[in-house]
Amino acid sequence: MQSLLAGHRTETGFTDGQGSEARFNGPYGSTTDGDGNLLVSDTINHALCKVTLSGAVSTLAGNGEEGFADGVGAAARFNEPWGIVVDAQGAIFVADTRNHCVRQVLPGDGAVTTLVGVGGEKGISDGRRADARFNQPTELALDVDSHLIVADVANDCIRKVVTAEGRVTTVAGRAGHEGFADCEGAAARFNSPVGVAVDGNNNILVADTDNHRIRMIAGADARVMTVSGSSEAGILDGASARFNKPFNVALDEGGRLLVLEQNTRSQLRAVETSLAPSLLLAPKVLPAVQDSLRSDYSKMLDDIELADVTFAVDGQRFPAHRCVLAARSPYFRGLFKSCKGMSEGEGSAAGQDIVLEEVSAGAFCALQRFLYTNDLPEGEDCGEGLAVGEMRQVADRFQAVALYVHYVPRFTEGLKVGNAIEQLVKVKELKLDALQQSAWAFVLHNYHAIQVLRLSTSVVSSCCL
Numbered sequence: 001m002q003s004l005l006a007g008h009r010t011e012t013g014f015t016d017g018q019g020s021e022a023r024f025n026g027p028y029g030s031t032t033d034g035d036g037n038l039l040v041s042d043t044i045n046h047a048l049c050k051v052t053l054s055g056a057v058s059t060l061a062g063n064g065e066e067g068f069a070d071g072v073g074a075a076a077r078f079n080e081p082w083g084i085v086v087d088a089q090g091a092i093f094v095a096d097t098r099n100h101c102v103r104q105v106l107p108g109d110g111a112v113t114t115l116v117g118v119g120g121e122k123g124i125s126d127g128r129r130a131d132a133r134f135n136q137p138t139e140l141a142l143d144v145d146s147h148l149i150v151a152d153v154a155n156d157c158i159r160k161v162v163t164a165e166g167r168v169t170t171v172a173g174r175a176g177h178e179g180f181a182d183c184e185g186a187a188a189r190f191n192s193p194v195g196v197a198v199d200g201n202n203n204i205l206v207a208d209t210d211n212h213r214i215r216m217i218a219g220a221d222a223r224v225m226t227v228s229g230s231s232e233a234g235i236l237d238g239a240s241a242r243f244n245k246p247f248n249v250a251l252d253e254g255g256r257l258l259v260l261e262q263n264t265r266s267q268l269r270a271v272e273t274s275l276a277p278s279l280l281l282a283p284k285v286l287p288a289v290q291d292s293l294r295s296d297y298s299k300m301l302d303d304i305e306l307a308d309v310t311f312a313v314d315g316q317r318f319p320a321h322r323c324v325l326a327a328r329s330p331y332f333r334g335l336f337k338s339c340k341g342m343s344e345g346e347g348s349a350a351g352q353d354i355v356l357e358e359v360s361a362g363a364f365c366a367l368q369r370f371l372y373t374n375d376l377p378e379g380e381d382c383g384e385g386l387a388v389g390e391m392r393q394v395a396d397r398f399q400a401v402a403l404y405v406h407y408v409p410r411f412t413e414g415l416k417v418g419n420a421i422e423q424l425v426k427v428k429e430l431k432l433d434a435l436q437q438s439a440w441a442f443v444l445h446n447y448h449a450i451q452v453l454r455l456s457t458s459v460v461s462s463c464c465l
Helices: 287-300 322-328 329-335 359-373 390-397 400-411 420-429 433-445 449-465
Strands: 028-034 038-042 047-051 056-061 081-086 092-096 101-105 111-116 139-143 148-152 157-163 166-173 195-199 206-207 213-218 223-227 246-251 257-260 268-271 311-312 314-322 353-358
Touching: 028 081, 038 081, 047 081, 081 148, 092 139, 092 148, 101 139, 148 195, 148 206, 157 195, 206 246, 213 246, 213 400, 314 322, 314 359, 322 329, 322 359, 329 420, 359 390, 359 400, 359 420, 390 400, 400 433, 420 433, 433 449
Parallel strands: 081 139, 139 195, 195 246, 311 353
Antiparallel strands: 028 038, 038 047, 047 056, 081 092, 092 101, 101 111, 139 148, 148 157, 157 166, 195 206, 206 213, 213 223, 246 257, 257 268, 311 314
16 A cells, blocks of 8 residues: 655655655655655755655755755755665765765765765776766665665666775676676676665675666676566566566565566566565574574474475475475465465375476475575586586576575586586577576686697597597
């Protein structure tokens, strides 16, 4: 159910006031402070506003006029401020989009200073404070270390700001090279990435607007992968989802990814994932507690007596525990909630095995292990006897995003001079983009060694004939 807190449904303007007496013009960004007040980037009014729980609206900084000026309250000037976040200390950060910089605002008196960038000067430069340059920064998010993640939309990059130092680095993408590529860091490509969010494991989620995709940046190597969507724009739910210019993303307390699209702003779509909720939403769990939980779940793998469901996969039976699988995978959660029974075949929930087809016993065994322990069996491809890319396909089918994030680096670690070409050919045939990018990058980096090996193999083969 929706209710109006402040402003008017059809009338624009720039007016402080109570509830429907207030007016906004293009309020694109919002967040909440520690007192529950709503902070709003009133974008077309070039101002920041505060809305109390009772709907009282007041202007915190800016006066409705476009410009650039540091100052207190109405003396400050913005040019289409967009993304806005508040850190744990209450400091407010704003992406001042058309001024190409990030501003900081004090919550008390609305004093505005420029954190990084230079007002009105666009560009692409990493560095500290005024040495850094952006080109239309839009959305902001805070990572688990309270660093700012910035969607630098016209540079087709995702940037990071260490706020204490005012230091800017580029996380992924390369300015002036728009496109699409799932790869690491600067080798990755975006096309007008507008929205960003960060989950509880520090994965960065990106609304890659003109690529019509939801992307993820994971790990220390900033590996970029596609979570959902394709190059074809559209409105289609399901495993082959289509988006039409997604521009805003957020995570709810259950780890679902919420998506808004430019052409359907009245429609909020949800991507069922197994992502950890943002630390701002999730209950705090100490690392020691997490390790204990993981150890307890691991013990359940060997405790068949407590299993309450059995899967039949490729001629083998796998006892399991519904609660563990449902907690770790939206696929199993939906399967167990289904009132039509829990079998992909003819079996039902009443004592019969749940039959899963088109998945090998080895892959399901590895999946089950991961869901219980957050780890995978040792081996070149996450388990003996598994085909190249098989666990990547299993992660897709069973909606285990965490497995996807875990698996791609494992695949990369398994690449060697002697197998890289073969692996590249296989993942290309399977159309596994992220794995293909990894294999191709490895081949290019080790091209000379691969050529030498192939030449030596050819010479040995000739001598044996």
